[in-house]
Amino acid sequence: MxxxxxxxxxxxLSKLHSNSGLGNNKLYVVMGNLKVEFPGYKNNGDYKLLYKQNDNWVAFSHSDIVSYIYKNTNQENFLNIINSLECIYQNGIMCDNDFFSHEIKNFLFWLTLQEDLNYPMPRYQGRKLPFQRFYEAVLAKLGFYELNFILGRTNNHNGRVPQLLQIPQGVKVPVFYMI
Known part of the structure; x- marks a missing residue:
């Protein structure tokens, strides 16, 4: 997809929920360790994404993903991570890059799909914004920026869209990090 x-x-699915007579009661779809729950907090088919962890359903934020990417990036795999993020951004679950597991691809897809629903491109940034922060987590791990600086940019709720960072020479710039 x-x-x-x-x-x-x-x-x-949102239309199905609206026509179901459930009102504010939740409708959900479970896909493995992911649960898409309706309604979300916003309009336009917004949903809440939950991940099953130790028999509990947990919501993860974009900051959690930035921290995860930071923690799992190293000098040997950073280019694979950048390429994988770019592939998911362009192709969704259909991404044929197999560096990330199917589970991680699915999670990143469903988490960022919400942004395309709530802040549709091209007028708004959509999924581009979280993917930019995920990429910046890689840059932080490589020592070009501090993780707390990237987390602050990620938690920029109700603020202006952060300007793109200066990318060091020789580091790949993915398509979602270009103007």
Whole structure:
């Protein structure tokens, strides 16, 4: 499923929930360790994404993912992580890059699909914004920026969209990090 198909899928599920007579009661779809729960906090088919961890359903924030990417990046794999993020950004679950597990690809896809629903491109940044912060986590791990600086940019709720950072020469710049 790519992002266009994902938006159609979510809007159909949202319409199903609206027509179900459930009101504010939750409707959910479980896909392995992921649960998509309706309604979310916003309109346009917004949902809440939960991940099953130790028999509990947990919501993860973009900051949690930035920290995860930072923790799991090293000098040997940083280019694979950048390429994988770029592939998921462009192709969704259909990404044929196998560096990330299917589970991580799925999680990143469903987490960032919400941004395309709530802040549709091209008028807004959509999924581009979280993918930019995920990339910046790699830059932080490589020592170009501090993790706390990137987390502050990630938690920039109700603020202006952060300007793109200066990318050091020789580091790949993914398509979602270009103007």
């Amino acid at each position: 790519n992002y266009t198909e994902g938006i159609t899928f979510i809007k159909e």
